[in-house]
Amino acid sequence: MSAENLLQLKKINKVFSRGTVDEVKALNNINLEVKAEDYITVIGSNGAGKTTMLNVVGGVFPPERGGKIVVADVNVTGLSEYKRAAYVGRVYQDPNIGTAAKMTIEENLAMAVLRGKSRGLRAASNKQLREEFREALAPLKLGLENRLNALVGTLSSGQRQAVALVMATISRPSLLLLDEHSANLDPRTAQIVLELTEMIVKREKITTLMVTHNMELALRYGNRLIMMHEGRIVVDLNHEQRTGLTINDLITAFERASGSKFNEDELLLRG
Amino acid sequence: MKKGIIVMLGLCLILLAASLPVFSGCDNNEEMYTVCITQIATHPDLDNNRQGIIDGMAEMGYIEGENVEFVVRNAEGDMTSAASIAEYFVSLNPDIIQAITTPTAQTVVAAAEGTDIPIIFSSVTDPVTAGLVPSWTEAGATVTGVSDWFEMTPQVELILSVLPDVQILGIAYNAGEVNAAVQAAEFKSAAADFGLTVVEATAASTADVYAAGMSLVGRCDAVWIPTCNTVGGVGIEAIIQVGEENSLPVFGSASGMISTGLVGGCSVDYYWVGLQAGYMAARILDGEDIAGIAPIKAAVSTILYPASATRMGVTIPQAALDSVDIIMTD
Amino acid sequence: MDVAGSILSFSFYEGLVFGLVAIGVYLTLRVLAFPDLTVDGSYTLGGAVAAVLIVAGVNPFLATLAAIGAGFCAGLLTGILNTKLRIPALLAGILMMVGLYSINLRIMSGANVSLLREVTSFDIIANLFGMRGGSIAVSIILALAIAAVVFFALNWFLRTEIGLSLRATGDNEQMVRSLGGDTDKNVMLGCAVSNGLVALAGAIVSQGQGFADVGMGIGMIVMGLASVIIGEALFRPKGVTWLLVAAVGGAFVYRLFITIALRMGMAPGDLKLITAVLVVIALAIPYIRKKARREWIPPAVRW
Numbered sequence: 001m002s003a004e005n006l007l008q009l010k011k012i013n014k015v016f017s018r019g020t021v022d023e024v025k026a027l028n029n030i031n032l033e034v035k036a037e038d039y040i041t042v043i044g045s046n047g048a049g050k051t052t053m054l055n056v057v058g059g060v061f062p063p064e065r066g067g068k069i070v071v072a073d074v075n076v077t078g079l080s081e082y083k084r085a086a087y088v089g090r091v092y093q094d095p096n097i098g099t100a101a102k103m104t105i106e107e108n109l110a111m112a113v114l115r116g117k118s119r120g121l122r123a124a125s126n127k128q129l130r131e132e133f134r135e136a137l138a139p140l141k142l143g144l145e146n147r148l149n150a151l152v153g154t155l156s157s158g159q160r161q162a163v164a165l166v167m168a169t170i171s172r173p174s175l176l177l178l179d180e181h182s183a184n185l186d187p188r189t190a191q192i193v194l195e196l197t198e199m200i201v202k203r204e205k206i207t208t209l210m211v212t213h214n215m216e217l218a219l220r221y222g223n224r225l226i227m228m229h230e231g232r233i234v235v236d237l238n239h240e241q242r243t244g245l246t247i248n249d250l251i252t253a254f255e256r257a258s259g260s261k262f263n264e265d266e267l268l269l270r271g
Numbered sequence: 272m273k274k275g276i277i278v279m280l281g282l283c284l285i286l287l288a289a290s291l292p293v294f295s296g297c298d299n300n301e302e303m304y305t306v307c308i309t310q311i312a313t314h315p316d317l318d319n320n321r322q323g324i325i326d327g328m329a330e331m332g333y334i335e336g337e338n339v340e341f342v343v344r345n346a347e348g349d350m351t352s353a354a355s356i357a358e359y360f361v362s363l364n365p366d367i368i369q370a371i372t373t374p375t376a377q378t379v380v381a382a383a384e385g386t387d388i389p390i391i392f393s394s395v396t397d398p399v400t401a402g403l404v405p406s407w408t409e410a411g412a413t414v415t416g417v418s419d420w421f422e423m424t425p426q427v428e429l430i431l432s433v434l435p436d437v438q439i440l441g442i443a444y445n446a447g448e449v450n451a452a453v454q455a456a457e458f459k460s461a462a463a464d465f466g467l468t469v470v471e472a473t474a475a476s477t478a479d480v481y482a483a484g485m486s487l488v489g490r491c492d493a494v495w496i497p498t499c500n501t502v503g504g505v506g507i508e509a510i511i512q513v514g515e516e517n518s519l520p521v522f523g524s525a526s527g528m529i530s531t532g533l534v535g536g537c538s539v540d541y542y543w544v545g546l547q548a549g550y551m552a553a554r555i556l557d558g559e560d561i562a563g564i565a566p567i568k569a570a571v572s573t574i575l576y577p578a579s580a581t582r583m584g585v586t587i588p589q590a591a592l593d594s595v596d597i598i599m600t601d
Numbered sequence: 602m603d604v605a606g607s608i609l610s611f612s613f614y615e616g617l618v619f620g621l622v623a624i625g626v627y628l629t630l631r632v633l634a635f636p637d638l639t640v641d642g643s644y645t646l647g648g649a650v651a652a653v654l655i656v657a658g659v660n661p662f663l664a665t666l667a668a669i670g671a672g673f674c675a676g677l678l679t680g681i682l683n684t685k686l687r688i689p690a691l692l693a694g695i696l697m698m699v700g701l702y703s704i705n706l707r708i709m710s711g712a713n714v715s716l717l718r719e720v721t722s723f724d725i726i727a728n729l730f731g732m733r734g735g736s737i738a739v740s741i742i743l744a745l746a747i748a749a750v751v752f753f754a755l756n757w758f759l760r761t762e763i764g765l766s767l768r769a770t771g772d773n774e775q776m777v778r779s780l781g782g783d784t785d786k787n788v789m790l791g792c793a794v795s796n797g798l799v800a801l802a803g804a805i806v807s808q809g810q811g812f813a814d815v816g817m818g819i820g821m822i823v824m825g826l827a828s829v830i831i832g833e834a835l836f837r838p839k840g841v842t843w844l845l846v847a848a849v850g851g852a853f854v855y856r857l858f859i860t861i862a863l864r865m866g867m868a869p870g871d872l873k874l875i876t877a878v879l880v881v882i883a884l885a886i887p888y889i890r891k892k893a894r895r896e897w898i899p900p901a902v903r904w
Contacts, residue, residue, distance in 0.1 A: 058779070085781035098779075100772040103765075110762075111769050116781045119762035167780070345868060350817045351824075352863060352872075354810045355611070359864050361735065362607040373713065374814055380717050381811025385733020402717030402811070446706060447815040449713035475702065 006207045007034035007057070007071055007175055013064040014052055014231075026052040027063070028231035034209070039201055041218040042211045044228035050211040053228070054177045057209070059084035072174045086116025089173035089206075091164050091181040098164030101153030105144060105163060108152055109133045112167035136166050140196060158189030165193060169200050176201065178210040182217075194221065215247050227254055304333065304556055305365035307342045309356050309379060311372045314504035315527030316541040320371050320394050323545015324552070331553030348500075350374060357382040367391060367552045370416075372500070373401050373449060380414055389561040392416030393548040394541065396450040396498070404566050415564045417547045419498060419539040421524070421571045423454070423461035426495065426537045429573055430522055431465065432591040433534065433580070434493055439468050441491035443483045443510060444499040446473045451499035454524065458495060480506030484513035494521045495536070496528060503528045511579075518584030526574060530599055534583060535575035544569050572596040604864075610737045612860045616853025617744035618802050618809075619824055621751060623832065623848040625798035626825030631844070632759075633791040634771040638694030638822055639679045640799050642701025643672045645818035647800025648807030649705045652714040655808070661722040665804045672800020673793045675701060680789030705815050712815045721808035740809055747805065751798065752845055758794075759841045767791050768841075799825075827876065828852035 014027035026049050034040060042050050056063050059081040063069065069077045071087045092098050099108050110125040113132075130148060137145040140162045144155075152160060161181060168176060178197065182190035198221060201208050212218050218225055225242050227235035227250070234257040237245070308324060310317055321343070325335060333339045342363065346353035357378040360368050368383065368390045370376035376392040380403060383390060395418055398404045404411045430437060440462055444451040459469045470490050472483040480502050487494055496503045496510060503523060511532040514521040523529045523536040547567060555561050576599040580587050592598060622644065629637035647668040654664035675697060682693035706712065727739045758764045769777045770787040777784050799821070807813040832851025838844045858879055862872045 082778040082781055082783055085779055090779050097773070097775055100769045100776055102772045103769060107765060107769075111765055111777070111780050111782070114762055114781070119766050119782065121758075121761045121763060124760055124762045124765040344863065344866065347868060348816075349820065350810075350814060351806075351820070352859075354806070355615070355860055355863050357810075358611050358737070359607075359860075362604070362611075362737075374812065377715060377717060377812040378810045381809065382735050384735030385727070386735065400715065401713070402715035402719075445712075447702075447712045449711055449814075452712055 004035040005033050005070075006036040006038070007032070007209075008069070009033075009053075009057070010068040010070075012053070012056060012067040012069070014049075014056060014061070015064060025231055027056065030231075030233060032226075032233065034207060036207055037205050038224055039208045039222040040210065040224045040226055041222040042209060042226045042228060043213070043215060043218045047230075048228040049231040050228055051179055052231075054090075054179050054209065054211060057175070058088050058090055058177055087174045088177060089115065089168035089171070089175070090177045091161070091168045091179065093180040093183050095157050095160035095164055095184065098167065099152045099160050102151065104149050104151055105137075105155075106130060106133060106148040108163060108167060109136070109170060112170050115171040115173065117171075132170075136170050137163075139199065140166070140192070142192075156189075158185045158193070161185060161189070161193055162196065165196060165200070169204060169206060172204055172206065174207065176206045176208040178208065180211055180213060183213060197221075215250055219245060219247070219250070225250075227257075229254070302338055304339045304367070305342065305363060306333075306339055306367045306369060306552060307360040307363065307365045308344070308369045309353065309360065309371065309375045310343070310345045311353060311375050312348050312500050312504060313345060314500065314507075315530070316498070316504065316525045317371055317394065317500075319527060319541040320545040320548075323542040323547075324369050324393070324549040325545075326542075327546035327549020328553050329549075330546075331550060331557075333553055333556060346375065350378075354378045354382070361386060361388065364388065366556060369393065369548055369552065373397075376403055376416070377401060380411075383413070387413055389552075389555050390414045390416075391548050391551050391555075391561075393544050394419045394498075396420050396453055398566055400453075401449075407568075408565055410562050410564055410566060412562055415551065415561055415566050417544045417551070418566060418568050419450075419525075419541070419544055420568050421537060421539055423457045424464070425571065425573065426458065426522070426524065427461050427465055427467070429535060429537055429575075429591075429595075430493055430495065432594070433575070433585065433587050434520065437467065437492040439470060439491040441470050441472065441487035441494045442497065443472045443474065443480070443487060443494060443502050444497050445475060445501035447475060448499050448501060451497045451502070454497035454499075458497065474502055474506065477501055477506045481509040481513065484510045488513065488517045488519055491519075494519060496521065496523045496533070498525050498539075507531050507533075514583045520580065520583045520585045526572075526597075529574050529576055532579045532582070533576060534580040534585060534587070535573070535595070535599075537571045537573050539569040539571055574599060576600075607737070608857070608860050608864065610741060612853060612857040614737060614740045614744050615856035615860070616849060617741070617748040618805050619828060619856060620748060620849030620852040621798050621802040621805075622821055622825045623828035623852040624751065624755065624845060625795040625802075626822065627829045627844065627848045628755075628791055628795040628798070630826070630829060632768055632771045633788060635683070635690045635788060635792065636694065637676075637679060637792055637795060638691065639675055639697040639701070639792070639796055640694075640822040640825055641818040641820070642698040642705070643675045643796040643799045643818075644803040644821045645705050645813070645815060646675055646701055646708075647672050647803030648813035648817055649708045649714065649803075649815075650800070651804035652716055652807050652813035653708055655716060655719050655721060656714060661720065661725060661808065665722060665801065665808075668804035669797045669801045672803075673797035675800070676792040676794070676796030677789055679796070680792035683792075684785035684788050702815065709813060709815065714813045715811065716808060716813070717811045722805075723808055744805065747801070748849065751801070752849075755845060756842055763787075763790070824852075824855065828855050831855055 009030050009032040012027050012030040015025050017023050044050050076084050106125055134145040142159055142162055182193050223239045225237045226233055235253050308321055335341055344356045346356055353375050361382045368379050368388055370379045370392045371394050373395045376395055379390055390413055392403055393416055398418055403414050442455050444455050446452055462469050472486045474480045474483040507528045510521055520534045523533040526538040526540055529536050551564055573595040574597040575587055575595045577587050578601045629635045650671040651664045651668040654667055655661050679693050679697045682688045683690050723739055726743050732739050766782045767787045770784050774784050828851040829848055831854055832847035836847035836850055838847040858876055
């Protein structure tokens with residue numbers, strides 16, 4: 001890997017419902033350079049474009065012409081979602097999307113381990129892999145390592161999301177995208193999941209983008225903070241700039257950068 | 272899992288228990304012969320065939336209830352059922368199996384392979400191509416029967432005798448029925464000999480018959496229906512309706528369909544076919560070897576039905592009426 | 602052979618053969634969550650291809666393999682129609698079924714191909730064991746051997762990496778894509794394998810009944826669906842192996858009812874109503890029992 005940029009977004013635009021009454025520019029000239037091992041928290045109000053940006057990075061839809069996405073020196077702009085999966089791991093807000101309910105934990109992890117690799121006629125799981133799965137599940141302290149044959153549909157939301165997190169990281173992707181992945185969980189489980197995220201990200205040195213609604217979380221985790229508004233990045237604070245900031249400081253920074261009054265009660269209340 | 276196994280075992284036990292009283296009546300009695308009859312569908316011609324078999328055997332001394340027991344099954348158009356029925360018949364080890372029409376005959380012959388149960392087919396248009404007998408003059412080792420093959424030239428001649436100015440003829444049939452397809456091809460070449468052209472409409476099932484009939488309106492001067500179970504059997508009413516509403520004369524190829532309301536046609540008499548099959552069965556029960564009984568083709572009679580003709584807008588010339596075998600009335 | 606034995610053995614044979622159809626339907630309907638109606642057409646296709654090749658002098662086992670290949674291609678086409686041309690699954694299957702009717706007529710150059718004068722797989726097995734060709738024992742040996750091979754092959758396949766990806770596609774397509782799985786290929790492969798199995802059943806049946814006929818496939822999808830549903834209701838299977846067993850078991854029970862009713866002289870027309878009623882009872886009983894015990898009943902599934 002050359003220069004430390006693991007992810008580069010150049011001139012990314014995204015327009016939905018072009019030419020109709022509902023036309024909206026979800027992403028407006030996004031340019032972003034993410035260094036290896038960056039852990040970036042992304043905040044912004046609803047409609048700011050956070051999830052759209054994640055979707056574009058993940059390959060769910062392509063950016064407008066002229067935009068370019070480079071991951072680990074590979075231009076992935078033209079790759080479809082499943083081809084891009086080799087580089088990108090994702091955890092969704094809804095635990096049901098990230099896991100297959102009618103398959104066992106072992107089978108789900110067996111699927112995840114092959115992310116980005118070609119699938120052939122080898123047996124999907126074996127003793128060695130099962131050991132690997134147990135080692136990956138143990139740190140969750142949820143007892144899941146003893147329940148490899150349980151159907152994922154029988155797990156609670158928190159447990160499912162934890163499994164989804166392990167699934168996203170077990171194959172050590174270059175980039176990890178987290179889309180408000182603790183938002184649907186109760187406080188205790190959310191805490192476990194977030195601490196786990198921190199632990200895995202640090203241990204495996206995975207570059208991470210975490211979208212969150214919660215300003216306090218955004219300040220607590222990560223080494224870089226980005227704030228989006230109306231499809232643009234309006235605030236970008238590196239580690240030194242972030243340290244010691246309070247929520248009020250953030251609001252001020254936002255108002256200065258975007259030129260509009262900050263009136264998002266949701267962000268404040270959640271903080 | 273457990274429940275499934277319990278249910279299956281339960282069913283098997285019930286079967287074993289029930290098999291004794293209910294089914295023991297099928298044991299082959301010294302004096303009672305068992306004759307199994309299998310039919311592919313229900314319509315007048317096939318029903319006449321079946322009745323002919325029973326009556327024919329009765330004529331020769333084998334009377335139902337006295338010294339013969341008939342086991343009759345109808346597959347109602349379902350091939351899989353026909354195979355199941357064939358398998359059942361073979362398991363009964365009857366004295367004779369009577370199979371009406373080609374698919375039932377084929378499944379019976381396949382199921383009975385290796386046994387020596389005599390099989391008599393009836394209403395099979397081409398038993399040689401169907402693999403039932405080696406040739407038109409030889410019976411198979413355990414198979415013989417009565418074919419409803421007929422020559423096409425008399426059919427065309429009859430149509431011309433009623434409508435001498437006709438130019439284009441139409442045929443409606445189910446291309447998926449081998450009997451009908453064979454006859455349609457033969458009819459076309461016979462018509463060509465008279466300088467007539469033929470147009471076709473096909474119906475894959477009874478639901479398509481009316482549409483097939485309507486598609487011939489305006490495209491031809493008269494319609495002819497081969498012995499097709501779908502169009503000529505079950506769906507004939509729809510064709511008659513098309514003919515009457517649009518003054519399009521329709522001719523047929525079997526007495527059952529003609530009697531329902533067509534102008535006329537040359538028909539194999541299916542009752543006669545059944546009688547012959549019944550006589551053959553009687554001969555075998557009397558001790559004759561089935562391999563020595565050659566298959567036979569049915570005789571054909573010409574039929575006209577003036578009342579239907581009027582309904583379809585046609586008056587039959589007196590000369591034609593004078594020269595046919597049968598005149599039908601309402 | 603006594604009557605009960607005859608009924609059981611014939612239903613066993615039919616259960617194995619139509620079990621292949623049930624497994625095929627199960628693969629698409631349950632594993633892939635893809636309602637595939639191609640079945641009526643691919644069953645007949647298998648019978649037609651095998652029959653035409655046998656009449657042309659090809660070894661019956663090779664002809665049967667060719668029939669599987671033909672079914673495979675038909676299923677592949679259905680999958681392509683859905684994934685690449687975005688035609689809804691239900692419609693893609695119907696289009697294939699309709700198109701295959703004409704194709705089958707062409708393959709057979711008519712409506713029916715007789716196999717009575719030909720040497721079929723059944724004849725070869727009969728000679729091997731010194732039994733008569735039409736006997737039920739020969740049928741069962743052949744069907745059992747084929748079903749066993751299919752069973753073990755699928756049991757293995759569904760546990761491989763590709764097989765796992767296929768199962769996951771029916772469960773959570775979005776997840777499979779984000780894990781790098783090509784869901785389009787999975788759907789195409791699943792439909793292809795499924796219709797290959799159905800065509801295999803058609804090839805076996807046509808050799809057993811002595812002919813291939815363009816109408817032989819009519820109603821196969823109903824048979825497959827009924828078998829799968831009955832099997833699930835009776836066996837409540839968990840895991841790949843038991844799911845396969847349930848499909849075959851459901852086919853057996855379904856054919857058993859039909860065979861009994863046919864032998865009792867019931868008209869096939871009434872038969873269809875009775876089997877429908879039986880399926881309803883089989884499915885309703887667990888919920889009626891739950892209701893009686895005031896247990897929670899999950900909401901109805903669409904299919």
